[in-house]
Amino acid sequence: MAEPGSGSTEGAAGGKARFDDIYGRPDPRAYFTRLAPLEYEIPHHAQPVFRQVAAERTALDDARTPGPAVLDVCCSYGINAALLNHDVTLAEMYERYTSPGTRAMSTAELTASDKAFYAARRRPDAVPVFGLDVAAPAVRYALEVGLLDAAFSDDLERASPGPRLRRALAEVGLVTVTGGGSYITARTFTALLEGARRPVWVSAFVLRTVSYQPIARALAAHGLRTTVDASRTYPQRLFTDERERRYAITAVRALGRDPAGREESGRFHTLHYESRPETPGT
Incomplete structure (x- = not known):
């Protein structure tokens, strides 16, 4: 989740800051310590949405x-899995890992402590969650503490899914x-859908600085219809500096969107896209 752990050292991609170094650590303390001052908050906004969508898909x-699994793409240390399946808030996670x-x-x-912490807060309606992120240390930690039921570090931008991930995709709904x-493109989504054996829904929060259309077209090629309420946005985080703010405003305007009250006010904002099969009931 969050900024995926691809790339090398911290730098900028098209003007957007990258935090690659925090995904190569053996545990999530650097992740939360670095992102806390930037008020990174999109997992908080996604928590109730993903719970609702997961319940609808399971039904x-x-x-x-066995119920369909959730595959969290760019999952890092399993934050979305923690929020989906446990009685915990993002604010509590920030407090925990920065204390x-x-x-x-x-x-x-910390690993032993986290195992007990999340086990005690496991929800009765918890669903299987698989994690995919090229940051292998991050997914290993999430798997070790019980947030993920399976973890994969396949880079689907560069290669096809490996045997383990191919088998797991049969369970994903x-x-x-x-x-x-x-950071990821239609290539990743195409690879995932080509390996699917169940009807797959996609629920994605995407920055307004990038176009989702190429991915939506790839999903449509596999029978999924994408909808978005463009009038509602979800804040992601504060900008790191003025350069990043200028980049975001320029990128948003280039896509025909208005940055007033959103990016101009100092934060990245996302849109929520839902993709489901065209055929009702699937």
Whole structure:
């Protein structure tokens, strides 16, 4: 989720700051410490949406069979999985991972603590969640502490899914995204849908600085119709500096959107796209 862990060192992609270094750590403390001052908040806004969509998608399947899995793309340390399946808020996660007590722990101690923390907060309506992110240390941690049921670091922008991911795709019924829209393309979604065996829905929060149309066209080629309420936006985070603000305003205007009250006010904003099969009931 969030800014995916691809790339090399921190830099800028088209004017947008990158935080690649925080995804290569063995645990999520650097992630939350770096993003806290920027008020990174999109997982908070996605939490109730993903819970609702996951429940709707699960209800379609025969109750006698295992329910469909959620695949969170660019999942990093499993933040969306934590918020989907556990009684925890993003604010509580920031407090947990930036507290002096947590900072003093070793990774092994934090891992053990997180296992107990999330197990105690597991919701009765929890659904299977798989995670996909090229940042292998991040997905390993999420898997180790029980946030993910399966974890994959396949780079679908560069290659086809490996054998493990291909097998897992047969179980996926919902794909979620909160931060990969700036980095992944239609290639990733095409690879995922080509491996699907169940009807797949896609629920994605994407920055207004990028066009979702190429991905929507790829989804349409697989029978999915994409809708968006362009009048409602969801704030992602503060800009790191004036350069990033100028980039965002320029990019939004280039797509025919109005940055007034949103990007001009100092934050990235996202749109929420829902893609579901054209055929009702699937």
